[in-house]
Amino acid sequence: MALLSNTAALLGKELRTEFRSRELLTTTVVFILTIVVLFSFTFDPSVSESRRFGPGLLWLAFLFAASLMLQPCFLREQTNDTLGALRLSVSDAFAIFLAKLAANTLFLLFAQVLLLPVFSILYNVPILAAFPQLVLVMFMGSLGLSVTGTALSAISAQARMRELLLPLLLLPLLTPVLIASTEATAALLVPNPIMPWNWLGFLLAFDVVFLTALWLFGEYLLEE
Amino acid sequence: MSDWTSPKFDRSIGLKKRILIAAVVVILMTFAAYAALFVAPTESKMGTIQRIFYLHAPSGMVALLSFFVCFVGNLAYVFTRKPKWDWLGVSAAEVGMAFCTVLIITGPIWAHPVWGIWWTWDARLTLTFVLWLLYTSYLLLRTLVEDPDRRALISAIYGIFAFLDVPLVYGSIRWWRTQHPQPVIMGGAGSGLEPTMRKVFWFWFLNLVILMIFLIRERYALEAMRGEVQSIEREAEAT
Numbered sequence: 418m419a420l421l422s423n424t425a426a427l428l429g430k431e432l433r434t435e436f437r438s439r440e441l442l443t444t445t446v447v448f449i450l451t452i453v454v455l456f457s458f459t460f461d462p463s464v465s466e467s468r469r470f471g472p473g474l475l476w477l478a479f480l481f482a483a484s485l486m487l488q489p490c491f492l493r494e495q496t497n498d499t500l501g502a503l504r505l506s507v508s509d510a511f512a513i514f515l516a517k518l519a520a521n522t523l524f525l526l527f528a529q530v531l532l533l534p535v536f537s538i539l540y541n542v543p544i545l546a547a548f549p550q551l552v553l554v555m556f557m558g559s560l561g562l563s564v565t566g567t568a569l570s571a572i573s574a575q576a577r578m579r580e581l582l583l584p585l586l587l588l589p590l591l592t593p594v595l596i597a598s599t600e601a602t603a604a605l606l607v608p609n610p611i612m613p614w615n616w617l618g619f620l621l622a623f624d625v626v627f628l629t630a631l632w633l634f635g636e637y638l639l640e641e
Numbered sequence: 642m643s644d645w646t647s648p649k650f651d652r653s654i655g656l657k658k659r660i661l662i663a664a665v666v667v668i669l670m671t672f673a674a675y676a677a678l679f680v681a682p683t684e685s686k687m688g689t690i691q692r693i694f695y696l697h698a699p700s701g702m703v704a705l706l707s708f709f710v711c712f713v714g715n716l717a718y719v720f721t722r723k724p725k726w727d728w729l730g731v732s733a734a735e736v737g738m739a740f741c742t743v744l745i746i747t748g749p750i751w752a753h754p755v756w757g758i759w760w761t762w763d764a765r766l767t768l769t770f771v772l773w774l775l776y777t778s779y780l781l782l783r784t785l786v787e788d789p790d791r792r793a794l795i796s797a798i799y800g801i802f803a804f805l806d807v808p809l810v811y812g813s814i815r816w817w818r819t820q821h822p823q824p825v826i827m828g829g830a831g832s833g834l835e836p837t838m839r840k841v842f843w844f845w846f847l848n849l850v851i852l853m854i855f856l857i858r859e860r861y862a863l864e865a866m867r868g869e870v871q872s873i874e875r876e877a878e879a880t
Contacts, residue, residue: 568802572795576785586782586799589774590806593813600817615816623809630805634798637719 420515423507427516435524445486446528452478453536467540472602475536476595480562483525484584487566490517491574500639510636518560518567518631525559526552547610554605554613557620558598564627565590571638593623659859666855673841673848681841690754697747699846700740701769703853707737708776708804710857715800718793724868727793730800731783732860734776736853741773764814771810775803789871 435441456474460466494500503513530552537544544551566587573583601616677695684691714730717723748766749759760766779800786792834842 565802569799572782572799575791575795576782577787578785582782582785586778589771589778590802592771593806593809596813596817619813619816626805626809627802630802634719634801637794638798640794 420509420512423509423512424515424519427503427507427512428519431516431520432523435520441486441489442524442528445482445524446531448485449478449482449528449532450535452481453532453539457539462540464541467542468603468606471536471540471542472606473595473599475533475602476558476599479525479529479558479598480588480591480595481584482528483521483559483562483566484587486524487521487563487570487587488573488580488583490521490567490570492570492579495574504639510639511632513639514567514571514631514635518563521563521567522556522559525562526556529555529559542606544606546608547605550610550612551602551605554598554601554617554620557617557624558594558601561594561598561620561623561627562591564624564631565594568627568631568635568638571635575638594620597623662855666852669848669851673845676841676844681838682835684838687755690751693747693751695841695845697744697751699842699849700743700747701765702846703849704737704740704744704769704772705807706850707733707740707853707857708772708807711737711776711779711800712804715797715804718797719801722790722794724789724793725865727789727797728861728864728868729857730793730797731780732857732864734779734800735860736856738773738776738780739856740849740853741769741776744769745773764811764817767814768807768811772807775806779803789868 453474456470456478460470491500494503504510507513533544533551533555536542566583569586569590570583573579573586576582597616597619601613601620604611604613604616673695677692681692681695683689711730711733714726714728714733718726718730748769752761753759779796782799783792783796786795
């Protein structure tokens, strides 16, 4: 129970920090929008082509955005010298990770839900038929991105060239998330969408595996 | 029995013995090459090019085995914090990368005459590529952290994450698309190799495992020496 209350308190801190500056969300949303627009020049954005390439394009944009957005996650604590205090304030270091990954999932999900209608309008892909299902896929995908991304941002923050290193470490690791989320999204963008339970199950498995790994090994990453 | 993980063990084994072991490995590899080229029968459909299989398939298995050794080293380091496990981890990762590279290079050489294309994004090919990228990142991460203890710890945790990702990558791509032949070795009913081919194959596998152990040992000795030099340097700096 201490874990949950600690996590809730820390999550509150993360959200407050973000909503005071709104730097991270604004940049992420604009970044994804830029990629989505730039992609339109790389293929003929007709309806059928967009249905084929759209989901992959969208998830690739989310992946790149996440690998940049997760950068300051631990770096900020390090530059402000607050990691030690944070570590002392909770009994279980996992609470720090939980709070950060919950915050990152929320930010990503927010950006995705905001940009999904924009994508739908720009590429003429109807999304209303399966909007709640799409949000579920987005949630599972963002959770996968955030779990691994939060752990790896704690790793990259301790190395040189960290800005380049995080995408390098994170992107190959996210191959399964990219495939599963893209396939699940593609299944929901067709005229008669069916719920892609198999891919959702796969995303769930990914999330569970890495959440467990983070629970087991995360605290070692915060050792001074 | 001396402790093979201690750096001193290496000096006690002596240069002569190591050269002898290397010579044995070279002789075994020569035998293996002879077996693949002359002993094994020519495959009826693919012809001579199929002989690359004896290098190709076992390399993949040995690469995975090396990465598993790396994973074990990583886990052991996180829990014991003994530098020797870190040395084992980096040695196994580098040797695994070497075999993985052999796999990626021999693959297209075989695929082009047989499938008519150099590369296809099928499950095992893609997995190999992603594996290669994951362990390149692992080795790259190691070059970007100065403090040896910190480097050992965070790279060990990344190594654990990378290895956990392997079955997930394979599973996701396998569901998604596949073209590679179904496993012939230990595959389902109806698959199987001609008996001589099977013998040559397993001989190659055994040889490459021996080569892997030899290389990991040598690389480990180097890393151990490096660690020792570093600690001496640090001591010298402190005084």
